[in-house]
Amino acid sequence: MEKLFASIVTIGDELLIGQVIDTNSAFIGQELNKIGVTVKAKHAIGDEWKDIWNTLNEASKESSIVLITGGLGPTADDITKPLLCEYFGGKMILHQPTLEWVTYLFEEIFKRPMIERNRKQAEVPDCCTVLKNEKGTAPGMMFEKDGKLFFSMPGVPSEMKNLMIQVLQIIQQKFKTPAIEHRTLLTMGLGESFLAEHIKNFEENLPPNVKLAYLPNYGLVRLRLTGHGENKTQLVQQLDDLFQVLKSQLNHVLVADEDIPIEAAIGKVLLEKKKTMCTAESCTGGYIAHKLTEIPGSSQYYFGTIVSYDNSIKQNVLKVKQETLEKFGAVSEETAKEMAVNALKLMSTDYCVAVSGIMGPTGGTVEKPVGLVWIAATSKEGKIETKQFNFRFERRRNIEMTATNALNFLRKFIIEN
C-alpha cells in the first residue's frame, strides 16, 4: 500500500524568532503516526501572506493532508483566516453555531463582556466545514481541494489537541490508511555508537519494510523499530519478533521495553513491588520531583521531596550535620548519604534518592568542578549506595543528566533491594 502523507504547517513569527518552542507539531506527528499517516515535512512560517500562500502550495504538492496551526487569534497580526478564505475561493460569513458557542463561553464561563473582536471569531469562509473548538473561541476549519484535505486549527495547544480528535476521525473516514507499527526500547549505559556496534548484525539484517532509529536524550538512548505494511496482523507479528531479538541483545542496558520516560519506568517498578519513594534534592532544585509528578497517578508511590537549595535547609530541615557540611562540603558522598537517610526518615517511604552537585555556570572549584554530582540511594531496611558523576556540560544539561541518572540509579537500586 502507498504511504499516506501529511504535511504540518505552523504559522507565527514567534516560532521563527524562537520566542516559542513548537510542541504542537510534535503532538500532531505522534497522533498521525498512530493512525498510519506518515508526516512528510513540517514547515514553520511567519505571519506573511505570500509565505503562507506558497507554503500551502508546496505542502499540498508533497502530501494528501495538510494540517495548519496558528494565526487564528483575535488580534491584527493573525491573517490566516482571510488568507484561507481567498486561497479556497470563498467569502466570509457569520457562522451562527460558533457565535452561539463564543457567546456562551463569555457569558457563562469567562464571565466577561464580549467585544467585537471575539464576535469576529465566529466568522468563517463559506467554503469550509467548521470543526467545533470545545476548548476555545477560534473554530477549526476543514477545506477540500483536488482530493486533498486541509485542516486549520488554533495554535493554543489544548485547543489544537482537542480538535485533533475530530481531525483524526475525518482522516480515517476519507482515506484508507496503511498499517504502521513502532516498538521502542529505552536504554541507558551505552552511547549511540557503542549500541550501534553491539547490534550491527541485527540492524544490517532488518527487512526492507522495517527501520531502526537511535534517539539519544540526556544519557538515555531510545531505539525505535518502525515497520510499514498492508496486513496489520502480519506486521504486528513481524515487529514483535524483531523486538524480542533486539531486547535480548540489549538486556544489560535495558530500562524499559516501551516508549515511556524514565520517571514512568521507575513508577512501574514501585507499583509492581507496592513500594513508595521520596527524594531529597539540592542542585536539581525540584526537577526530579517535577518529572516524577508529571506522571498521572504518581501519588500512589511518590510522596514528596525536600529541596535544600540553600545549605541552611540541609541543616535545618534535612538535619545534615554541620560537621559533615564543614568537613566534606555540601557536594560530597557524606552529605548525599545523610540527605537520603534523613529524608527517608522524615517522609517515611520505602526508598529515597538524594542528589547534591554543582550545575554551573558558576560555583565550581579545582577540586569540585562544575558537573560534579553525588547521588545516594537508600532503603527503609538501611541499605545505601552512592555514586559519583562528572558531567561537565552546561547548567540545563547538567540538571537533566543528574535527574535522569538519579532516577536510573534508584531504579536499579530498587530492583536489587
Add this chain to the structure above:
Amino acid sequence: MEKLFASIVTIGDELLIGQVIDTNSAFIGQELNKIGVTVKAKHAIGDEWKDIWNTLNEASKESSIVLITGGLGPTADDITKPLLCEYFGGKMILHQPTLEWVTYLFEEIFKRPMIERNRKQAEVPDCCTVLKNEKGTAPGMMFEKDGKLFFSMPGVPSEMKNLMIQVLQIIQQKFKTPAIEHRTLLTMGLGESFLAEHIKNFEENLPPNVKLAYLPNYGLVRLRLTGHGENKTQLVQQLDDLFQVLKSQLNHVLVADEDIPIEAAIGKVLLEKKKTMCTAESCTGGYIAHKLTEIPGSSQYYFGTIVSYDNSIKQNVLKVKQETLEKFGAVSEETAKEMAVNALKLMSTDYCVAVSGIMGPTGGTVEKPVGLVWIAATSKEGKIETKQFNFRFERRRNIEMTATNALNFLRKFIIEN
C-alpha cells in the same frame, strides 16, 4: 536595506513522528534574530535522501543562508554527510585535525576505546570548510554555492549551540546585516483580545517598519515590538519611544519590561529588596521550585521547597494540623495557609508561597473539581494573603497555570509588603 533571510532545515524522523521536540530551531532563530537575520522558514524532514535534497533546493531559493541540523551521527540512519558531499559535488576525505580531536576525546575525556564508527566522524566532503565541534565528535561544515551559505551542524543541542558561535561570526563577515530591534513586555491579568482592545489606537498608529505581536502563554501575554531599519541608532530611539508609550498604557498589568520569564521577574524583585523566599508545593510537585532554580544565581534568594505530594508529608514535615486536613481538606484555604506559614518558619525566609490544588485528570469531586487551586502567600512579618483559582484545563496546563499564577501572586505580594 533588504532583509537578509535564513532558512532552518532540521533532519530526523524523530522530529516528524513527534518523539523529540525541536528546541534547536528556536535557539537558532533567536541567535539569528539578534544579528539582524530574518528567519524565513523552518523545514523539518526525515532521513530520506530525496526529501533532504529537495528541501535544500527550496531553502536556498527562499534564503541566502541555510542552516541544517541533525543527521550527522555515527549510525546507519544518518545520511546527511554523504548527501551534502554529493549535493555540493565533492568527495569524502579524512580530515586530519578532526581525527586528532576525536581521538583525543576518546582517549582523554571519554576514556573509552574508539571504534571505526567514531573514526568515520572525521571524514568530510573535500568541498566544505570544517567548523570544529568543541563539544562532540561530529564536525560542523560550511558550504558555499552561488553566493549562498550552507551550514551543517549536529542535532545535539549543546554541540549545535557551541557551533553557532562560529556560524554567527562567519555570517556577519560575509553579509551586511540590517538593524533589527525587539522590545518585549510581559503582562498578566488581561487576555489577548482585551489587551488588543486596550491598545488598539497605539497598534493602528505604528509606523510601517514596526510590528506588534501577541504571545500568550499560560495566563501571561508577551507583547513584542519588532522594528527593522538601516540606521541602528535611529531604530533604537524609535523603539525605545514606542515602548515607553506601550508600557505606560499597560502599567496595570505589567509584570516585566523585558523578555524574561516570570520566575526571573520575581528574582529581580527579591534581589532589589535583598529578600529571600521559599515554597511549599503540593499539586505542582516541585515545578515551581524547578522554574525558580532554572535561573542561574537563584540561590541568592531562593532557599528551597517542601513538596508534600502525599498528605502524610503535609502533616509530618509541614506540620499542617490533622484537624485542618480533616475539616477543610488538603485543597483548601486553611491548608494552603498553614503550609505557607509553617514552610516559612522551617526554612527561615522572608517570603513563602504555598499551593494546593487538583490537577487532574482524576481526583476531582463536585465540590472540588479538577482545576481548583488555593494559593497562599506569607511574609516573615506575619502578613498573609490567599486566592482561589479555577483552571478547568488539562493536567499539564493546570500545573503550568498554577505555577505561573503562584509566582505572580507572590511577586505582587512582595511588592506590596
